[in-house]
Amino acid sequence: MEAATLVGLLADETRLKVVAALALGAGTIEQVAAAAGLPLKDVALAARRLSRSGLVSRDGHALTLHAERFGAAARAAAESAPPPTPLSDDPAEDAVLQAFVRDGRLVSIPAQRSKQLVVLRHLAAVFEPGVRYPEREVNALLAVWHPDVAALRRYLVDDGFLSRESGEYWRSGGYVDV
Structure with missing residues (x-):
């Protein structure tokens, strides 16, 4: 199952509650309805849709969640994801930057001096050589x-x-x- 399909299935609040109840140990339609606070009819409809997708197996009133499909979908999505764009031509510096920069933001300031210098060198590139910046603009850029x-x-x-x-x-x- 593709990750997008899985997310689409769980985007419905009723199906999400059914999966949550199953993950927490409910094993029948009645138990799921009680745990999720949903009407039996809604649970049955959601279970049918989850069953068609292969995320849940249904045997009469018994339901079984195939939780291993979450991990398989995540692994498949990770394998098909494009590699991250290098932030530096130097592989060692790129490894440091990849660890501390996510989506163009610094997730934390490195404590280790050598890593901190790599990050600061990267941040310094935000400032144009020869341009004077007032403190307010420096703050906005940072x-x-x-x-x-x-x-x-x-x-x-x-x-x-x-x-x-x-x-x-x-x-x-x-x-x-240059």
């Missing part, structure tokens, strides 16, 4: 990445990626693409 803009700003300055004077910041370190 907020796209992570909510703790003060920490990121401080790390970028302390580690020489940005310089600061009279409330203005400019890029003073990191790599520049």
